[in-house]
Amino acid sequence: MTRWKPDAHGRLMQSAIELFAERGYEATTVAAIAERAGLTRRTFFRYFADKREVLFSGAEQLVTVWLAAVADAPAAAGPLASVTAGFEPLAELFEERLELARLRAQIIAANPELRERELVKLQGLASELERTLLARGVASNAAILAAQAGLTVFHVAFGRWVEQEDPAAFRRLLSESLDELREVTAAAPRSGTQEWAPTREGNR
């Protein structure tokens, strides 16, 4: 018999998401989250650096999976192909969590403080991808560009995925977004150089 109910971390996340969905992020206190999880305020802060983090700690798994896939990509793969090599395992990782992902996305979209944190997380992921590419011998500039490009494709596809109903659609959305990126960057109307950069819709 264990002394405490198992998975305090998970219970806190679960409670937090429920309460955020019920009352909104700001209207939910850490005390309320902890209470629903059968713990105390203090313990919440032992698991999460701050109140926002309870919504983002899941992303660590995403990072792990993606980086591993990039590191394991065929040696012949170019920078962008190495990054997109992560799409398959990522799709698999997410497929069973559409509901949760959607809920989480809605909560984040509704709060500037949370969108702020999400930007930071994305930026952090971009630089991890970049590091991994560098370790594969990709040139510095190409690494930055490929990392950002792949990340944005993922982000766009993710945004579409949570707005529809079919959990299995993720792979298709990823490949569609990638194609769109290619179209945008390929069409150089010979009136100037062609650039590309992350699409991101929600701004304050």
Added chain:
Amino acid sequence: MTRWKPDAHGRLMQSAIELFAERGYEATTVAAIAERAGLTRRTFFRYFADKREVLFSGAEQLVTVWLAAVADAPAAAGPLASVTAGFEPLAELFEERLELARLRAQIIAANPELRERELVKLQGLASELERTLLARGVASNAAILAAQAGLTVFHVAFGRWVEQEDPAAFRRLLSESLDELREVTAAAPRSGTQEWAPTREGNR
């Protein structure tokens, strides 16, 4: 005779920067900032939405100047050229404030919370630029891309500018960064599409 010492806003900014530089951001309380400015805590929050904002409110002028320049760019200018049309007035705007800019950059670099806010500000600026381009009739995709590209060029140049000693070097650094961007995006090694995305160095 005025009732209060003039420019409470400016005094608060000044006091804040001094204290952040002396003791660091976290070690400085809002009470201390207000006291040095000869005001109270409550008044600080009447001028700044939160403690972070005291370092970023200056950026509003940057936004104004840049957007105006984009709006006034020659009708024939392409998307990216419209964006970079802001570089000249921006260089002029900053030239006399190297010291301040450097101090501010150091403070921000030293604190995750502040870097977080900076990301948000940059993102906001990107979407304002994008809006302005759209108003000029630029297509949606091109607008996003050009805005992000121009912003990144500016950001990179700014980062280099504050790390050296010549205030007048800003124009040169801007144009060098722009050239670098062109190089990166121009070289399409015919093994895949060529993408581009923002460079940003400082991550947690």
Added chain:
DNA sequence: AGGGTGATGTCATCTAGTGACATAGGTATC
């Protein structure tokens, strides 16, 4: 059995942020 370990609880405290209301110099109105 007994001591150590580690997750949790308890308590105290700091400070960011906000609402309600008071104050008083300056300005406009008659």
Added chain:
DNA sequence: GATACCTATGTCACTAGATGACATCACCCT
């Protein structure tokens, strides 16, 4: 020139996020 209004600031009270110090106590190991 007295009066009423305007407005930037001060005062007070309170909430809640965040953190340090210390206590507790089932479990594990020897």
